[in-house]
């Protein structure tokens with residue numbers, strides 16, 4: 624499989640299971656190729672780091688930290704997803720720790736804070752982030768529409 628197809632298959636597997644992430648529509652190969660091009664540019668410019676885990680030619684985990692900009696350039700935005708069937712094995716914890724190490728090493732400037740957001744209904748993700756020492760700092764109501772209801776967004780920080 625070509626790289627863009629692998630990423631497309633991964634994101635669309637999350638869309639199909641209605642995972643509690645922002646993306647909720649299947650991505651076309653064109654959209655995914657464009658997204659991947661943008662990511663590669665950011666990585667080359669030392670503004671983003673990313674790791675994937677693969678099993679038998681399929682992406683089963685993806686994580687990234689991208690620097691914010693301007694006065695907020697000291698903040699790295701964190702994201703992670705593990706494919707259904709590969710969760711609760713420790714893969715997310717492993718990838719998260721490794722991508723944070725990579726961010727400290729590679730990103731210019733070196734981030735001082737890692738920031739993430741999760742929907743409050745995504746209890747297992749919030750427990751996962753608490754276990755990684757992220758601290759909840761804010762709650763914004765009515766941010767994500769999940770199964771027809773508006774849910775709160777939780778903002779969490781990890782000081783490096």
Ligand SMILES: CC(C)(COP(=O)(O)OP(=O)(O)OC[C@H]1O[C@@H](n2cnc3c(N)ncnc32)[C@H](O)[C@@H]1OP(=O)(O)O)[C@@H](O)C(=O)NCCC(=O)NCCS
Nearest residue numbers: 642703704705710711712713714715716740741748750751
């Ligand atoms: C949230 C998410 C990234 C966590 O990844 P994961 O690989 O399942 O996480 P881990 O396996 O490292 O840890 C999860 C649980 O497994 C346990 N675990 C860790 N290593 C383990 C091991 N070797 N054996 C058994 N269990 C283990 C952890 O203690 C943790 O349990 P707890 O939550 O009850 O404390 C994953 O569930 C996911 O991708 N969800 C869908 C997408 C999503 O919601 N992304 C986040 C958006 S904000």
